[in-house]
Amino acid sequence: MNYKRILTLLCGLSFTCFVLSAHLLVAEEPAPAAEAKPAEEAKPAEEAKPAEEAKPAEPKPEEPKPAEEKPAAEKPAEVAPSEVKVFPANVALTTSRDRQSVIVQAIYPNGITRDVTAEAKWNLANGDLAKFENYTVYPKADGETELAVEYAGITVQVPVKIEKAAEDRAISFKLDVMPVFMKGGCNTGSCHGAARGKDGFRLSLFGFDPNGDHFRLTHELSTRRINLAQPEKSLLVEKSVGAVPHTGGKRFAPESELNQTLIRWLEAGAVNDPGEVPAVTSVELYPPSAVMDGEGSTQKLTVRANYADGTSRDVTHLAFFISANETSAEVSQEGEVTAGTRGEAFIMARFDTHTVGSHFIVLPKGLEYEAPELAKNNYIDEHVNAKLKKLRIYPSELCTDEEFLRRVYLDIVGALPTVEEYKSFVASDDPNKRSVVIDELLERKEFVEIWVMKWAELLQIRTIPNNVTYKSMLRYYDWLQAKIASNTPIDQMTRELISANGGTFSNAATNYYQGERDTLKTAENIAQVFMGMRIQCAQCHNHPFDRWTMNDYYQFSAFFSQIGRKNGEDPRELIIYNAGSGEVKHPVSGQV
Incomplete structure (x- = not known):
């Protein structure tokens, strides 16, 4: 994707401001005021009568209020769900110790979701093969059957497959005991997982x-x-x-x-696993998303791990749950999410080396929202509009010409418009004048300069005394400026940088490997700049919030271990070449 397309899309936005409106209910209390007057004029008996007559007149306007509120509160219960989902969609049990918890989620026409696991009707086709208890399927004998789940007239069939029901699964240190330390918080950085351990145990x-x-x-x-x-x-x-x-x-x-x-x-003797155990290939967190109606509503979670040998396992009791926003959605270690104040949160479940997430949105109870028709000028607008609809937020009005002109100048060229440019734009009657000014700004040299400045920081274009010379960096800077000015696609520019070889004078792109010569840091920089990933944590341990492991870190770093560097004929020039040898050693396993 080139710069002109990116900036045209970004500047074509309406600079939407999100305004959340809160409705305050003010209770009127006319009764005390009415009673205060007759208290002073209590002597005449005739004057007391109007005061008594005024009392029944005042409740009349109050009577419609509760009448209007009751139907609004009952609507969610009366409206039938548009869809009912059962998670997981299938159940596969292996050995007598296996089990699988099942949850049911109802989705309503307005997008609200409800956990209806306790309200659904369950029917296991063959009770001789499996047992259903506390919304969990347990094996009894080998075979295949179905679990029928019915709610609000909608029935969902869940296939159930059972193998080795008579066999007991042997205890495994890596598959059973290690997850206990994770669930209990024993191997976190604040406990025994610290670099020096805690209280003599690491x-x-x-x-x-x-x-x-x-x-x-x-x-x-x-x-x-x-x-x-x-x-x-x-x-x-x-x-x-x-x-x-x-x-x-x-x-x-x-x-x-x-x-x-x-x-x-x-x-069992506290033994270690005799050999390699099936690795966890993926972890599934259900439901994948939820829109909760009001503070206090709840949603149960279930987590399933899939292994390299083709088996799966319910690990809800072993997964460690985290909420990215506990104010809006708090999750217990039993796997139940409780809605808080309005907002959104990502609920994460960590098991083994995998961390998976589920998107939760919390809305005020009974919030009425009608999505407005919004213009779609490009695909970015489509994503923004979809997000507004999910969060039930009304966008602000289109910004004025004055606001637009100031914003677009600062975003594209990093400067304010002149007085003449401002007057010309405001006075123009061209309906496409906003698109016209964007195209004009994209052709100005300031646009190139501001993006060269941003990329120069990412690519570390700088001189280092007695190491990186001024001439090399000048060639590097000129190369970058030419690429941006010629609208070179980013993927093409990246490919030229990473695969560059030759002298730092003759091939300016090779200077990317001159500023940083450490293999591990080179890998970290490439991952962060070109892949948008911070993998530094995985150098010493598995990443706590992402899927990257130590193995991933050192395997990725090995790609850059054979970058060779030598001096050219000019002592100021460095030659970058493929050394044909070089390796990275894993500090724990010793593998290269």
Whole structure:
């Protein structure tokens, strides 16, 4: 995409301002005022009668108010949903310990969603194959059946497939125990996941090194941390359930499933997994979105992990939930979202190395909104209009010519219009004058200069004493200016930069590899500038809020490990070339 197209679209916006209107209900109290007058004139008996007659006259205008409010409050219950969704859309159970929680979401014509899991009618076609209890499917025997879910006259069929129902799944340190530390908050940066651990015990941050964690649990103070003869008396267990003093406090209850998992692992000998275990390939968070009607409304969540061996597993009880905006939507660690004040929030669920999100919008209770017809001048307008409709926000009016002219000049050329330019624009009767002035500004040299300035900062065009010479950077700057002035597409410019080779004088694009010569930092810069991703966190541990792992970080960095640099005939010039060798070593696994 080129600059002219980008700026034309951005400046073609109406510079929409979002105005949220709040309706205040003011209660009138005429009764006390009416009673105050007859209190002073109570002597004449005849004057008391008009005061009594005035009382029934005043409630009359008040009677229609509750009558009008009642139907408005009952409308959401009377309107039938336009769609009913069941999550997940299918159930696949493997082994006797597997299970799958199911939730039902009703979607209404106005976009509001409701959690109707408790109100829906459930019918399992074959009760000999599975058991449905507390909105969860449990295996009983191998086979396939269907779960019928009915709400408001709409029925949804959910296929259920069960395999190895008679087999018990062996306890796994990496698949079962490591998620307990994540759920309990034990391996976070504020607890034992800190670089130096906490109170003499260290875990890898967010579990990026499970083998190291197993070693520290079983070989460091083994007779204290774990007790294979009496698993319940292990220090690991007693501190977690609050049986003995613990700086982090009680993490979960003794009867909880998390604690039972730890005890089961200890009873099995606290062994590590004998080989590679199926990796988590993806994590699904349901529902993917919700529009909640009023403060206090709730929505249950369910999380399912998919593994490399083709199996899936309900990990709702093991996922760690986070809300990006707790004021609007707060989520409990049991997986229930509670609506707060008006706004939007992303609810995230973290399991293993994966973090997935769900978009929640919270609206005032019973908010009435009719989406206006908005102009669509380009595809950016389409996205803006869709967002306004989701949030039930009315856009402001179109800005005035004076406001538009000031904004477009500052955005495109970074300067204010002259008096002559202002008068000419305001006096023009051309209906397309806004588009005309945009095209004119895009052809001015100031447009090129302002974007060269922005890109020069991103590409680090600067001299470094005794390292990067003035001549090299001047050639680099001239190259960038020529690319922007000629409207070169960004993808083409990026390709020339990253694949550049030769001398920094003869091929100015090679200067990108002169300013930064560290392989890891080069990879970080390329990821941030050209891919829009900050991967620095993954250098030391798995990214806490994104999908990037340490393996991803070092594998990506390896692409730039064979960039060679040598001096040219001119000592001021550097030659960039493919060295044909070079590697990056993973600090934990030692792999290259």
